Amino acid sequence: MKNEVSACRLGITANSPVDGVVVIDTETTGLEPGKDEVLSIAIVDLDGNELFCSLIRPLERKRWPKATETHGITWKDVKDKPTIYDVGNEVSDILENASLIVGYNVNFDMDMLTENGLPNVNTNRYDLMEEFAQAYGKWSDRKCGYLWCKLEQCARHFGYEFTAHNALEDAKATAYCYKMFRDECARAIPEAEKRDQKKRQIEEQFKIQEAERRATAEAAAESARRKKLVAKAACIAVILGSIAVFLNSCSIANGDILGSLAVMIVSTIVFFIGFCGLFI
Secondary structure (H helix, E strand, O other), X not given: OOOOOOHHHHHHHHOOOOOOEEEEEEEEOOOOEOOEOEEEEEEEEXXXXXXXXXXXXXXXXXXXXXXXXXXXXXXXXXXXXXXXXXXXXXXXXXXXXXXXXXXXXXXXXXXXXXXXXXXXXXOOEEEHHHHHHHHHOOEEOOOOEEOOOOHHHXXXXXXXXXXXXXHHHXXXXXXXXXXXXXXXXXXXXXXXXXXXXXXXXXXXXXXXXHHHHHHHHHHHHHHHHXXXXXXXHHHHHHHHHHHHHHHXXXXXXXXXXXXXXXXXXXXXXXXXXXXXXXOO
């Protein structure tokens, strides 16, 4: 794989079901669910067998020129086709009874169907576009994620050639790519586990080194604080000692022997404290 994918993420794909999986694709009048309408729905199983495929007549729009440039569907193609409400129950039954709904940007397809009137379906989904991008997409600093790849690019990677852009062919291509990608993820897990373990070891070592660095920095800061306090204490002791010497001189000059002796004792103690403080 081009990008490094965690073993956990690979495992999710590798362990995804194959039995009962359905693959869906739609063609629409545009890209805004709630504003645009569904024009075609195709559902296949993982072998590409058709479970449902029909053009859909929109209820409001009759022109969608930009979308037509992509899929070629016009009002003439769908004017006599069923509406989403005509096929809603059949489509919902297929999706509800599936073990997993796979699609290439499957959330767009499902949101579009729901916004167009299909009952909400609670079956789990798997977005092949999102997972393939994690493995092979180009990183975008602006989006802080991997850029999505087109279905054609995904199909080419797995050697699946198709040219028609319609819901049925897209669904068949997606089904094939899902199976191939699932197998590829399973094969990539052992190497990913080794890589993940090495990353964890590096992260753990970094945490230990960071803790030691913080402890050393804190010890140095505490030592500097204590030295600063001792220096202040020494300065105070020197000042007090100087005052004591001065007082002692005054006492001797006035003949106060006891007072002089007391001042000398105090002066000695103060000098001793200041002297010791310089070496702590």
